[in-house]
Amino acid sequence: MAVLLLAEINGGELSADQTGKAVTAAKSLGDVTVLCASAGCADAAAAAAKLDGVAAVLCADDAAYGNGLAEPIADLIVSLAGDFDHIVAPATSNGKNILPRVAALLDVMVISDVTGIVSADTFERPIYAGNAVQTVQSADAKKVISIRTSGFDAAAETGSASVTSVDAAGDPGLSSWVEDKVQASDRPELTSAKVIVSGGRGVGSEENFAIIEQLADKLGAAVGASRAAVDSGFAPNDWQVGQTGKVVAPELYIAIGISGAIQHLAGMKDSKVIVAINKDEEAPIFQVADYGLVADLFDAVPALNDALG
């Protein structure tokens, strides 16, 4: 059995974390060939070749692949699909954008957000915002699956797979890139951080979010947010954790001024240790928290900052 795995590449740079975790999940299915599709993909391909568990790397270098547009990248994958039984990608916004398109072109049903691989044709995935876990068996000739990476270990970087160039598959010219608005940050990525400090509506304003960020920086943590905090403009959209945001499972998740709606829990309830700070002792977040502190966050968070020195 052979696996074609679409690497997560942004701005020409490989996400070794997201790609590597997907490789960890997929290697039980067979030899993993990683596809790097980008404009100038040599660096990403070289980085992918180092990931443990990768048998080979394909590099498709074309301007059409530079901005993650779904149509040309899906066509590329379909042009290569003949040799593979499984087509896999991490369930990032890129993976979710591209894989269902690939599946439809191959006339197979996509299997999204896989959290467990039972066998070559049977997979576990959460449904209903993680309120149930479904096991599904696919009758399709090829399996097209995206991997929810939060449950898999990152791959070590001691490998040395060979890199081969492949031809581009052309650009149907249906869409074009205009701009990316990406905030540069020195903090760890939400999806790979060991510690996450998240703020909710209770934080009250964008200015007040500074105390959340200060605590995060003290702990070397990434910053997260609830949907309400993002909707209210306290935090950017890429900080959202939950059913429709990022799914995270850090060692420590600190939820501050977050009530614990099911849609938020969907994104963080597999964290190893959960801390909740909320002034309402009835808040549902306390039902999943290992350590709860019933307090006004404007007292507790500065005190926590001080206590951490």
Add this chain to the structure above:
Amino acid sequence: MKVLVPVKRVIDYNVKVRVKADGGGVDLANVKMSMNPFDEIAVEEAIRLKEAGVVSEIVAVSIGVKQNQETLRTALAMGADRAILVIAAEDVHTDIEPLAVAKLLKAIAEEEEPGLILLGKQAIDNDMNATGQMLSALLGWSQATFASELAVEGDSATVTREVDGGLQTIKVTMPAIVTVDLRLNEPRYASLPNIMKAKRKPLDEKTPADYGVDVAPRLTITKTAEPSGRAAGVIVADVAELVAKLKDEAGVI
């Protein structure tokens, strides 16, 4: 320009989901059902485009059981002009897979010839996040997923997408498939007069056979289980105790 808006009937997002004791799925009997929240946003966006004079007609489509009529009536009460219901299942527990839904929508799109199809980015029941992308592939149309801003300008549209790194803006040629994210708009509530009016708007009933589409599932659900739960921990008295616990007991800081 005509807009097609597919809407799904799902368990209401406020309802606590219960897995059936026999592992045979989620219990949907006597449970409050509503329009998928993302689809409400798609309907709202179509109405705003109509109010702005960009769109002339809004056709809402639902695929599922007979009871999806209610979901379509909601779309009509919000402001859709007419509706098509494809009755593809009898049991409310049967979930038609995104691939089959996309095939039905493709057939409907070929009949209706819309300039734009607006869909929710995912359904909150199966959380697949797939139908729009699949439909776009089958039609060979442009694809813009996870939209938080949409501007239609003649034969193209500019779409801002919520992506992992922040926001991405792309330009798509029309006809286009756009899947909508939560921050695109805030859907309106239907007023009572509009709910009354919606009862008289046309609602066509069809079957998959009318479109020559096989809706047999490709995936067999072998088990549905409760996720491994987590128990509530302890309430600490103050910040000092919290820090001590995190250092000494949990060892995470």
